[in-house]
Amino acid sequence: MSSVLVFADSKNNKITKASLETVAYGSKIANDNGGSCTVVTYGDIPEAELKTLGAYGAKEVVVARSASNDSQVLSKLTADVVSEKGSDVIVFSQDFTGKAVAPRVSAKLNAGLVSGVIDYPNTSEGFTVKKNAFSGKAFAYASIKTDKKVISIVPNSIGITKGEGEASVSDFQGTLATAGVTVKESKVKGGEGILLDEAELVVSAGRGLKGPENWGMIEELASEMGAATACSRPVSDIGWRPHHEHVGQTGIAIRPNLYIAVGISGAIQHLAGVNASKTIVVINTDPEAPFFKAADYGIVGDAFEVVPKLIEAYKNFKQANN
Amino acid sequence: MKFLVCISKVPDTTSKIGFTDNNSKFNEAGVQFIVNPYDEWYALVRALELKEANGGSVTIITVGEQSDEPVMRKALAIGADEAVRINAKSDDSFFIAKQIAEYAKNNSFDVVLCGKETINFNSAQVPATIAELLDMPLVSLATKLDINGNTATLERDVQGGSEVVEVQTPFVLSAAKGMAEQRIPNMKGIMMARSKPLNVVEPVSVEAHTEILSYELPSGKTECKYVEADKMDELIELLHNEAKVI
Numbered sequence: 001m002s003s004v005l006v007f008a009d010s011k012n013n014k015i016t017k018a019s020l021e022t023v024a025y026g027s028k029i030a031n032d033n034g035g036s037c038t039v040v041t042y043g044d045i046p047e048a049e050l051k052t053l054g055a056y057g058a059k060e061v062v063v064a065r066s067a068s069n070d071s072q073v074l075s076k077l078t079a080d081v082v083s084e085k086g087s088d089v090i091v092f093s094q095d096f097t098g099k100a101v102a103p104r105v106s107a108k109l110n111a112g113l114v115s116g117v118i119d120y121p122n123t124s125e126g127f128t129v130k131k132n133a134f135s136g137k138a139f140a141y142a143s144i145k146t147d148k149k150v151i152s153i154v155p156n157s158i159g160i161t162k163g164e165g166e167a168s169v170s171d172f173q174g175t176l177a178t179a180g181v182t183v184k185e186s187k188v189k190g191g192e193g194i195l196l197d198e199a200e201l202v203v204s205a206g207r208g209l210k211g212p213e214n215w216g217m218i219e220e221l222a223s224e225m226g227a228a229t230a231c232s233r234p235v236s237d238i239g240w241r242p243h244h245e246h247v248g249q250t251g252i253a254i255r256p257n258l259y260i261a262v263g264i265s266g267a268i269q270h271l272a273g274v275n276a277s278k279t280i281v282v283i284n285t286d287p288e289a290p291f292f293k294a295a296d297y298g299i300v301g302d303a304f305e306v307v308p309k310l311i312e313a314y315k316n317f318k319q320a321n322n
Numbered sequence: 323m324k325f326l327v328c329i330s331k332v333p334d335t336t337s338k339i340g341f342t343d344n345n346s347k348f349n350e351a352g353v354q355f356i357v358n359p360y361d362e363w364y365a366l367v368r369a370l371e372l373k374e375a376n377g378g379s380v381t382i383i384t385v386g387e388q389s390d391e392p393v394m395r396k397a398l399a400i401g402a403d404e405a406v407r408i409n410a411k412s413d414d415s416f417f418i419a420k421q422i423a424e425y426a427k428n429n430s431f432d433v434v435l436c437g438k439e440t441i442n443f444n445s446a447q448v449p450a451t452i453a454e455l456l457d458m459p460l461v462s463l464a465t466k467l468d469i470n471g472n473t474a475t476l477e478r479d480v481q482g483g484s485e486v487v488e489v490q491t492p493f494v495l496s497a498a499k500g501m502a503e504q505r506i507p508n509m510k511g512i513m514m515a516r517s518k519p520l521n522v523v524e525p526v527s528v529e530a531h532t533e534i535l536s537y538e539l540p541s542g543k544t545e546c547k548y549v550e551a552d553k554m555d556e557l558i559e560l561l562h563n564e565a566k567v568i
Contacts, residue, residue, distance in 0.1 A: 011481060069480075071450060071460045094446075096481045099438075099496075100462040103450035106416065112531030113415070115445045128535065135441045137339040139538045146531050180459025181489045184475070188483035195482050201568070225568070243465075243500060244483060249335060249441065250359065250499045258567040268336055272441075275540070279565040281557070282546070292546050297560060301551025313554035317562065 002035035005087035006058070007078050007105075009097045010043045011188075017198045018093040018155035020056055025158055026091040027057020028120065035088075036060075039167065040081045042067035042074065047169055054167035056160070064172035069097060070179035075104035080174045082109060082148070092152035095197060102152045111148035118157040118255075118276075121149075135249050135272040154276075155198045156255050196245065199228035202256045202277075204247065206232035206270075208263015208284065208303055212240035217307045218262060224314050230254070232264045248273035263303045266291025283307070323378035323469065323491075325369035326431040328422055328452070329361040329397055331390045332442045341537045348442070348537070357393045360437025362400070363504040364497035368467050369435055370401045371502060376469070378432075379403045383425060385418045387411050391520060398515035399507035405520040413443070414530035419451035424526050426456060432491040433474070438463055438498045449496035459493045465500035 006026035008019035030037040036059040050061045092098035106113035116132040133140040203222040222229045236246035249269040255276035262283045282295035292298045333353045340349040369380045382397045385408040394405045408421040439446035453460035466477035549557045
């Protein structure tokens, strides 16, 4: 194994945090095996931003500036760079774009794909990776049997390591495929909010908050901590919170370092989306709430009293640590 | 309009997950199986709604053994016209996608619908692999679907929001929450499902790309540590010094 190719996605002309993690991941595999790591990306990303990928271990970056986010375009782009560089391992993030592109690349190259990977591959005998299974209730060890391997890793699985260095940047010289899907309208919120699927800290709330007008304190806590906000399914179903904040079995699955659940009872379908979190704090008036069984820290109490105190305590902590 | 809906048999969402044979096999004892919710609630129901509005047919397809037929009958009871079972068992997404793509190629469908992922493997690989093998556009994580003539308008989830997109048939989609509402089959549907065609097709020869070697359950959670409701400074202290997450 010598050459690793990482597909990096961008948002608002910046490489996404999940992709930086993927670059660090791919670079480590390359370094451990005496190879080098190339990044392929697309869009109108400033040269300086692309060079900084060197600090995450990338040697070179190939960018297709005029490519759209269509899966046919991005999979051909990636496969073309794989043949140009002779890559053996191709790494994606298991995010919105990765789910559409990685399987196409795998089929194009006739290379095995394992997605939902949460750790580095074991290459002592073959190529085995650990992946999520049963919606967060178990893990599977899967081996890839083809010569080329494609993997897609779950955001926030290994963390990001940053060092020094600059990557060399070149423009993709090949031909882009025609996009079969045309984007008519984008309803993406502004760049300021922290994206839920790659957030390290998440503050989430459920029906215990009694109404959408009470989310102010949740947003305040999240903004103090630099956390993303999330919610339970009933809350997004009745329209108190937007659909993209819903975590759980039918919403999105996340694995932040810290998940604070306020007024969420902890149904098994909700736990499926969050039980990979490293630390879980549960705040609930009901001491029998099932969520406490999955929690590391529990507070039995009224959210309307506890959350303001938590905000106060966090502010004091921040001041003391500045 | 001809719809092909890919379905998968999965353990019920509330199943206790366990393994046998040295952790190499899912323990099916006492487990109730259902149609993968994303396949059923969103992909299948939306295909049925569009068929009911504009005419056409809905075929369901699965790659599985005879023991998968009860969940296929359920999909027929909800309203699909016919079912196809590719007679093979595999955990390899490429193997499964290849079988479905071969069938779709020979029977030309306008829209191939899949759920966004199964709840047992969570790989989300089959929809995009089918699209690639058929050389068709893919709309992944679609939450809305409308079709007018040969043009489909969809909404899909993207990072931090959504996009409205347009695509010409034929195409492949993976369905996420929002595309339709769950339907409960009625008695008439259940009776009719018994006589609907369920065709068994032998698989094409495909080399699996991957193999699952073993499973593992998460290590047991440590006991929950309770903090008094008025001692939030103590919680912050624990999160900082003990859990080291802030």
